[in-house]
Amino acid sequence: SYSYAGMADIAMETGDIDYLSAVMSLWDNIVNRKYYVTGGIGSGETSEGFGPDYSLPHNAYCESCSSCGLIFFQHKLGMIWHASPYADLLEDTLYNALLGSIDLEGRNFYYQNPLDSRGDRYDWHGCPCCVGNIPRTLLMLPTWMYSKSDDALYVNLFVGSTVHVGQVAGTALEITQTTDYPWSGKVEIAVNPTVEKEFSISIRRPNRSVSNLYDARPASDGIASIAVNGRAISPSVRNGYAVINRRWKKGDRILLDLPLEVQRVKAIDQVEAIRGRVALRRGPLIYSFESIDQNIDNVLPSDTPLTARWRPDLLDGVVVIEGTWADGSPLVAIPNYARHNRSGAAERPEGRRRGTRSSVWVRDR
Numbered sequence: 001s002y003s004y005a006g007m008a009d010i011a012m013e014t015g016d017i018d019y020l021s022a023v024m025s026l027w028d029n030i031v032n033r034k035y036y037v038t039g040g041i042g043s044g045e046t047s048e049g050f051g052p053d054y055s056l057p058h059n060a061y062c063e064s065c066s067s068c069g070l071i072f073f074q075h076k077l078g079m080i081w082h083a084s085p086y087a088d089l090l091e092d093t094l095y096n097a098l099l100g101s102i103d104l105e106g107r108n109f110y111y112q113n114p115l116d117s118r119g120d121r122y123d124w125h126g127c128p129c130c131v132g133n134i135p136r137t138l139l140m141l142p143t144w145m146y147s148k149s150d151d152a153l154y155v156n157l158f159v160g161s162t163v164h165v166g167q168v169a170g171t172a173l174e175i176t177q178t179t180d181y182p183w184s185g186k187v188e189i190a191v192n193p194t195v196e197k198e199f200s201i202s203i204r205r206p207n208r209s210v211s212n213l214y215d216a217r218p219a220s221d222g223i224a225s226i227a228v229n230g231r232a233i234s235p236s237v238r239n240g241y242a243v244i245n246r247r248w249k250k251g252d253r254i255l256l257d258l259p260l261e262v263q264r265v266k267a268i269d270q271v272e273a274i275r276g277r278v279a280l281r282r283g284p285l286i287y288s289f290e291s292i293d294q295n296i297d298n299v300l301p302s303d304t305p306l307t308a309r310w311r312p313d314l315l316d317g318v319v320v321i322e323g324t325w326a327d328g329s330p331l332v333a334i335p336n337y338a339r340h341n342r343s344g345a346a347e348r349p350e351g352r353r354r355g356t357r358s359s360v361w362v363r364d365r
């Protein structure tokens with residue numbers, strides 16, 4: 001994935017159409033044939049590489065650093081095309097595969113980062129690439145949040161922050177986002193250009209089913225409402241972004257509401273490992289079921305109501321998804337990134353619990 005990110009750089013710098021064509025073929029094959037629902041890649045049938053098309057076993061290799069390279073690749077393609085699917089996928093990998101590779105303390109990590117996991121993360125690995133790669137990718141968050149053209153700013157991620165994005169349309173520009181996303185869909189964006197100027201702010205309209213492999217229902221895409229300085233607007237849509245073109249001045253405010261339905265994710269039939277299985281998603285977060293809470297070999301019926309609930313007491317505060325298994329017992333799913341953080345290993349590292357299991361996909365029949 002690092003090499004593909006470099007190839008995208010060359011395609012962008014040279015404009016070589018053959019190079020770009022090769023890069024897009026690779027992207028298409030990865031995203032639509034070899035892509036985990038967590039945004040992880042590399043099923044591991046070949047040495048640290050990809051397996052055959054549609055071969056996505058749950059005990060995948062999904063090496064953590066491949067997620068870093070994939071984020072770089074998606075970001076570069078987003079800079080070339082200024083189209084939202086690359087940022088949609090980047091967000092998936094960031095929140096699920098990459099964040100799922102480190103523990104809540106930020107001290108321990110998975111080298112192999114499979115969807116079916118067993119046991120805690122570790123503080124060191126014989127091949128210690130991830131220990132540096134994961135933090136540097138997370139610390140580059142401002143880079144992934146925005147991209148630019150001469151007269152437009154593209155908002156790719158929704159993260160509470162203040163970022164100096166540099167020059168747009170001849171003015172320095174600072175953007176402050178205030179939000180609890182992904183727990184809440186409300187996002188306030190304060191636009192602070194040094195000089196009043198006309199330019200576009202293009203805001204990603206999330207698509208939760210970019211890869212042809214997966215379909216998430218009910219739909220929870222796009223932006224439910226947008227207001228500028230308190231007035232509701234209906235901006236035009238280009239390449240998956242809502243485009244707001246106006247004269248921006250310091251203190252202008254954009255208010256967004258992003259839908260965050262609890263979704264059931266199903267895969268196409270070609271993915272043998274996932275037949276008869278379902279995963280849960282809310283916004284950018286893919287969920288995981290842990291054996292510490294329930295029997296994860298149970299069946300999740302397709303008609304069971306599922307609800308989201310904020311649990312400030314659990315895992316430093318998470319929105320859980322609750323429901324009922326086929327046998328009537330209570331079901332609870334936690335965000336995949338937070339899995340395997342409750343064994344108490346931090347207090348007694350000598351006694352890491354190996355027996356706890358977690359799974360992203362569970363049986364639905």
Ligand SMILES: [Zn+2]
Nearest residue numbers: 064065129130
């Ligand atoms: Zn690594």
